[in-house]
């Protein structure tokens with residue numbers, strides 16, 4: 719079990735399209751477990767491998783509210799095979815965009831195909847909060863952050879603040 723450092727924007731790895739995983743092996747299973755430890759520690763409800771500096775198509779999520787109802791989801795090479803016409807708006811945040819939140823509009827439900835931690839092909843119909851989380855995490859695999867879905871004015875303001883915070887952390 720390891721808690722990994724989380725990259726924050728702006729960072730070139732967060733803007734890079736992640737590679738497909740060819741084989742779900744112990745290396746990927748360890749990565750997914752470390753990502754879950756990192757996510758629970760943060761705390762957060764989703765994490766994508768590029769956020770821990772691994773540019774591969776792996777995401778983990780858990781929308782359970784308490785430690786007792788933990789239901790971790792581990793996905794390798796996830797793909798959206800269907801999305802509803804109906805949209806939903808959620809106020810999103812991101813462990814790589816600390817302290818900033820914004821409304822984002824996305825399809826209300828999506829059907830996702832993925833490989834689980836054993837390499838087996840799975841399908842899930844994600845609705846409500848899980849639909850938002852899985853789309854947000856899958857965006858990370860294509861180098862997209864939630865702030866890329868909002869106005870450039872607001873995005874640039876947030877990025878300037880994050881850059882300033884990074885510089886201050888380096889100088890102190």
Ligand code: NI
Pocket residue numbers: 811812813814854855858
């Ligand atoms: Ni995120």
